[in-house]
Amino acid sequence: MLKLYHLSNSRSQRIVWLLEVLQLDYALIFCDRTPNGEAPEWLKDIHPLGKVPILVDDMYSPPQVLAETSAILDSLLANGLPHQLQPTNSANKQQINSNIFIGKILQMQHSCRI
Numbered sequence: 723m724l725k726l727y728h729l730s731n732s733r734s735q736r737i738v739w740l741l742e743v744l745q746l747d748y749a750l751i752f753c754d755r756t757p758n759g760e761a762p763e764w765l766k767d768i769h770p771l772g773k774v775p776i777l778v779d780d781m782y783s784p785p786q787v788l789a790e791t792s793a794i795l796d797s798l799l800a801n802g803l804p805h806q807l808q809p810t811n812s813a814n815k816q817q818i819n820s821n822i823f824i825g826k827i828l829q830m831q832h833s834c835r836i
């Protein structure tokens with residue numbers, strides 16, 4: 723079973739979206755933000771970064787614990803894109819590729835600021 727650690731209004735919503743599109747069975751663990759909007763301290767017991775999203779897959783032994791939105795998205799798409807996300811023509815495919823690169827650059831810029 724997959725377990726997604728989630729904060730409201732955070733990038734873990736992207737993982738919720740993909741899990742729904744892929745129609746995977748998962749448990750959503752809502753983590754309440756602290757009064758100053760941060761993730762709860764106990765999240766560091768799940769992964770030392772202490773930030774969401776964190777995806778735990780207990781099909782592995784020991785369970786696989788993944789952090790980082792892009793890494794989680796990549797792992798969920800390891801078997802390829804589902805049909806509804808497949809580009810329908812080559813122009814569409816190039817546009818999607820461009821958006822993926824833009825997303826990765828923005829992610830890197832964001833990570834550098836942390």
Ligand SMILES: N[C@@H](CCC(=O)N[C@@H](CS)C(=O)NCC(=O)O)C(=O)O
Nearest residue numbers: 732733760761773774775790791792
């Ligand atoms: N580079 C990480 C960033 C993770 C991150 O900053 N998550 C935010 C939510 S969008 C978070 O957990 N914030 C709470 C905190 O920093 O205490 C990713 O893309 O997953």
